[in-house]
Amino acid sequence: MASPARTRVTPRIIGRLRLASQGLLGKGFAGVPEAVRGMTALQAQDLQAALWAVGLRVPGAGLSEVRAALNVGTVVRSWPMRGTLHLLAPEDLRWILNITTPRLVQGMASRHRQLEIAAGDVEVCRKIALDLVSGAGSESGMPVGATRGELFAAFEAGGQPPTGQRGVHLLGLLCQSASLVPGPLEGNQQKFVAFDDWIATSRDLGREEGLAELLLRYLGSHGPATVRDFAWWSNTSLTEARAALAAVRGELVELEFDGTGYWLSPATAALLDDGVPGQRTVLALPGFDEFVLGYTDRSLVLPPEHAQKIVPGGNGVFKKAIVAGGEVVGTWARQGTGRSAKFVPEPFDDTGPLGPSALAAFIRAVERYERFLAS
Incomplete structure (x- = not known):
């Protein structure tokens, strides 16, 4: 029996794998x-x-x-x-x-x-x-x-x-x-x-052991990601990050895309065998969400030409993001006050609004947010 075809790696596939790692799918x-x-x-x-x-x-x-x-x-x-x-x-x-x-x-x-x-x-x-x-x-x-x-x-x-x-x-x-x-x-x-x-109970880990665990857990919760992503995220040196990877690489899977190695957990990598979910998933993320902010290189999920729309003027304040199919496609905001207030999408594509299917999914996403606030 033939093995299932492995999904071709693209920026959107990497984005959806990250959504899965972060508990945002399924x-x-x-x-x-x-x-x-x-x-x-x-x-x-x-x-x-x-x-x-x-x-x-x-x-x-x-x-x-x-x-x-x-x-x-x-x-x-x-x-x-x-x-x-x-x-x-x-x-x-x-x-x-x-x-x-x-x-x-x-x-x-x-x-x-x-x-x-x-x-x-x-x-x-x-x-x-x-x-x-x-x-x-x-x-x-x-x-x-x-x-x-x-x-x-x-x-x-x-x-x-x-x-x-x-x-x-x-x-x-x-x-x-x-x-x-x-x-x-x-x-x-x-x-x-x-x-x-x-905090009554704290784990006790030495520096080398702790760095290895921190890297393993970062890649398990944020992968696919690079060693440079981890070094920036954890504010550790690239030398230490590479040493930590050497200690745990046997517990990880490496994907190569555009000449760069991206590391992730075997459980997340297994999604490539059967088709990565989330192609039609639309999410209304908060500002500063790890899906956007948790990497030094965000270009795979946030087109560089639109980065200023998420962080206007590079001021460090991240706006709420709309993610569709593993890519950041716009921002969203509350407009109006009182009972007339509503959440509206602000897509990056200035030529038109979200398509009917994506718009319906966005509405469901912000309705979920409203239920969250009310409970």
């Missing part, structure tokens, strides 16, 4: 903690976008369910990579910080000198912060924590002025060194709590 993930753990880390500087990014990957999940996971600590949010907030599984945060923090702090050294932040200042603020947030619990036994404003006031009282971004950088350093972690939500802000009070 059954998705079983629950909110499973989705965050399965994704390794989800970009989360825009909290509302991050909540929808999780909801998209968990069929039937509502906004309240994702917020609840943050409130009880089955999902955590911190600054593990590139100085940017991400959502992670709690047991993964410490070992990832151990890998990424030294390089990040080294890269910020000049800025910290400008802000007059020395090692001694960080230690003073560490004691002030832990004295403020440790040992205080609610009747439920959960830490109460402190808001950013309360921490800044305590820093000021302790002779550590938080003005001019100094407080933000001090808080970041305390989180990146696993002293504090953003905890329960207060509205759309999080209170900071002691890391050891909030």
